Every structure is written in C-alpha cells, then in structure tokens.
Amino acid sequence: MHELGIAQAALQHVLAQAERAGAARVGRIVLRIGELSGVDPDSLRFAFEAILPTSAAADAQLEIEAITAVARCRSCNLEYSPGPTALFECPHCRALGADILHGRELDLVRIDFT
Numbered sequence: 001m002h003e004l005g006i007a008q009a010a011l012q013h014v015l016a017q018a019e020r021a022g023a024a025r026v027g028r029i030v031l032r033i034g035e036l037s038g039v040d041p042d043s044l045r046f047a048f049e050a051i052l053p054t055s056a057a058a059d060a061q062l063e064i065e066a067i068t069a070v071a072r073c074r075s076c077n078l079e080y081s082p083g084p085t086a087l088f089e090c091p092h093c094r095a096l097g098a099d100i101l102h103g104r105e106l107d108l109v110r111i112d113f114t
C-alpha cells in the first residue's frame with residue numbers, strides 16, 4: 001500500500017523533529033494533500049492510525065487538509081477545478097492543456113509538540 005510508505009516516512013520525520021526539539025509528546029500532525037497528489041486521504045489516515053499507536057507519537061492527532069485542484073487554461077487563462085483527473089479540458093474554451101496551480105501538494109505542514 002502506497003499510503004503506508006508515505007505515513008511511515010512522515011512519521012519518521014515527525015519523530016526526528018520531536019527529538020530535535022526535545023519534545024516529550026507530539027500533540028498534532030497536520031498534512032496537506034492535493035487532489036492530484038495520487039494519495040488518498042482516507043487511506044493515508046487509515047495507515048497513520050495503524051502505525052501511530054506503537055510509535056512515540058501514540059497520542060498525536062492527525063489532521064489532513066485536502067487541497068482542491070486548480071488548473072489554469074493555457075489558451076484563455078481561465079482558472080478552473082479539474083477534479084481528480086489527469087485530463088485537463090477547459091470548461092470555457094475546451095482547450096486541452098493547463099498549468100496546475102494547486103493539487104499536487106503532499107506536505108507535512110505542521111507539527112505541534114506538547
């Protein structure tokens with residue numbers, strides 16, 4: 001499962017940060033996941049909840065911010081939400097091809113220590 005590897009990598013990062021900060025506990029972990037990142041937020045949450053209890057961050061609350069994809073048409077510059085698709089067709093001029101402005105995020109944006 002793809003998401004399990006991501007959860008493990010993120011958790012390792014969190015624990016390394018906690019150690020560096022000399023924190024006793026991790027209170028909250030905030031992840032930002034774009035619609036086009038290829039990661040399913042529910043699967044990632046499930047994976048996290050499977051590995052958290054046996055880690056040093058057992059009490060941590062996980063928050064996932066889902067980011068809606070936004071693309072900009074290369075023909076008419078319209079910004080639109082393509083949804084979780086690889087096909088970017090402008091709803092205004094029907095041109096294919098767009099620049100992705102948001103949606104590829106896969107970031108650990110915040111860790112709160114207690």
Ligand SMILES: [Zn+2]
Nearest residue numbers: 073076090093
């Ligand atoms: Zn267009």
